[in-house]
Amino acid sequence: MIRIENLTKQFKKNKAVNNLSLHVKKQEIYGFLGPNGAGKTTTIKILSTLTFPTSGMVFIDKYNVLDNPLQAKKQIGVVHQTLNLDPELTGYENLLIHGLLFNMKIKDIKKNAAEFFEFVELKDVMGAVVKTYSGGMRRRLTIARALIHRPKVLIMDEPTAGLDAFARRKIWGLMKRIRDSGSTIFLTTHYIEEAQYLSDRVGILDKGGLIAEDSPEKLINNFGKIAVEIEGSDGLEVEFFQNRAEAVKFVSTIDKNATIRGANLEDVFIKLTGRRVK
Amino acid sequence: MAQLLAIIFREVLIFKRKFVKQIFSFMVSPLLFLITFGWGFGNEMNVDGVPYINFILPGIIAMASMRQSFALSSEINISRFYWKTFDEIQSAPISNISYTAGEVISGMLRGCLAAVVVMILALIFQIGISINGLFVASLLLNTFIFSSMAVITSMVVKTHAEQGMLNNFLITPMAFLCGTFFPIQHYPLWVGKLIFCLPLTHVSATVRAALLNQKFPYFSLLYMAVFGAVVFIVAVKVIRNAKN
Structure with a gap:
């Protein structure tokens, strides 16, 4: 579902990503781990087309993100590390804007929003402005927003950062249900126990390259x-x-x-x- | 098209949440100019045979719509640096041209609304104005130019402070020097030539001619159209380059 081939990203003299190759299978949770500065965020940015690679290729489903970025973007939902919601808008309006950006019809947005607000347990507050939400609620809203256009791949950049243990476990449950419903999840996290609990396979990145890859057990x-x-x-x-x-x-x-x-x-x-x- | 509308719709929804505050903030500066130059000593002065209050009203309209269109850059910067929603929009399958057009149209709406607020104030101050097609065209081009410039600057600056500096060095001098308060013919020749290159000079000239039923400077309208096209193309390129 995600294929990265010989990916390199160079910033002046520093290679943030160095000849990285990996393959994420359909309907698996792939934990992407690495110490600070290993190249995780840069890889995520390239996957979500927020930055261009220096060389190499990235395919989301069958689409090359360089040659066909708009089609590639349609296949992915991104849960960014920051809670990047419009706080002045309601939860529903945040999803509405996102759905329109993905060229969805309003009736489909309404239908999916009702489903995903239920899924992330925010149905009662969908009409409230986001600045009244707690951190955990905002995080769940970013997940609902990333799912509303029913992407094949969900890219999650530290989705539980800053959350308490209860909220984190709630997110874990959601992620397993998303995977079980057929989506592929590419996950980066600072919590190694989270990667061990959730991931079908784990890739460990260091100095821009993959140094190990397998299931956590193996x-x-x-x-x-x-x-x-x-x-x-x-x-x-x-x-x-x-x-x-x-x-x-x-x-x-x-x-x-x-x-x-x-x-x-x-x-x-x-x-x-x-x-x-x- | 839906994506372009999404960008506009987002800005409109955010604007709607703070509508009353925004409208009052649009009023403050024009109101002060109208009081000072209108009631203060406007009745005692004439410029080119026109009462001063009538002379500066087009300048105030040009200035207010320019300022509010350019204020779009602050809104985009809040999205980029503070709420981080710019990344979310960049992750969506929207082309650079649609995103730029959406933001520019949002800025144009802000600018036109600011112009409407000044015209309402003009009615309160009993200043006669006649709106016509050339005025509307001038206003649209003015807001188009400065919204496009706002998109460019919002991508070029690295901090809010830099944005403030740009306002101080670019927008504030233009607001006062480009024929808004006095004719540019009063400048020494070389200064006049320099000021003539700035877009607001042409906006002031076209808006004034349209509202006062004077001979219309079609060259200025053409200059604004070309200037607008260039800054819009640059804005699209800058949005594309924001990825590196």
Whole structure:
């Protein structure tokens, strides 16, 4: 559904994206992770046609975003990192404008708006101006807006940033339902546990290039199902083991405080990139 | 077409939410000029055989419509820098020309509304005006030029502060110097030639001639049409380049 081939974006001497290639399948949630400055936002901007690549190709469905940007745009809905709504307008008016921008008929906009306001549980406030919405409500509204033209691909740039745990889980539920209804989701997030919970596959980006790609389970298993956290002078270090017996044996040989637990995607991420997501 | 209408519709909806405030803000500056130059000492002065209040009214109309059309740049900048809705519009399948046209028409509506407000004030001040086709054409071209310039500047500036500087260096001097308050023939020759190149000079000339039933400067109308076409094309290109 999304095909990126040898994508490069250069800003003066800095390559934000460096020969990136990846393929996102239909109806999967693809978690796109990377430390700060890895090139995630630039890739998202190219996918959503907000910026041009220096070289390479990007296809959304069968449309090349460079040769046919208007057709490519019709296939995608974008949930931007910022809550970029018109606060002076009502929730419905925000969706109405978006629908018109996607060349929808008013009767279709009304029909879809009723459906998606119900879906994101904002039906009761669709006539209220957006400046009266909470952060979580605004985020759900941006999701409804991105869905109103029924895109094949939903690009979500940190959709739960700044939300409390309850609101975040609500969004997670919505994302799974969107995927189950047939859409493909391209997700970037700072919350690695979110990517692990939601993603069918994960791509880890570093210095503009993909350094690992697989399902969260396989990525974790490749390193080891068991992690040993060791308190070092430079913070926590993690060692991986395939089973608990190996981990216990290792801990008995070291003279530091250590914790044995199940490995997770964040352990893999830190091991691969050498730093935490900021 | 629906997409172009969406851009206009969005601006109209936002404008509607603050309609009363906006209308009052449109009134302040023209009202002060009318009081000062009309009641203050307008009755005692004549310019080219015309009472001064009648002479400056076309200038005030030109200035007010220019200012409000150009104010579109602030609205676009609020969308870009503050609400970030510009990214949302850029993600939609709308062509650069449709987006630019939509914003420019929105700016023209603002500018024309400001002109209507000044004309209503003129009626209150009992200043006789005769509206005709040439006046309407001049007004439309004026608002077209400055709305297109607003789109360009809104994409060129990097901050709100830069936008304010542009207003100070570009719009405010034009508002006072381009034949709005006195004929440009009063300038030294070289200054007059410089001022003649600025679009508002031609707007003042055409609006004044149309409203006072004087000999109409068709060259100025042509100049405005060409100037408008050029700045609109530049605006479309600037919108396209905003992606890099």
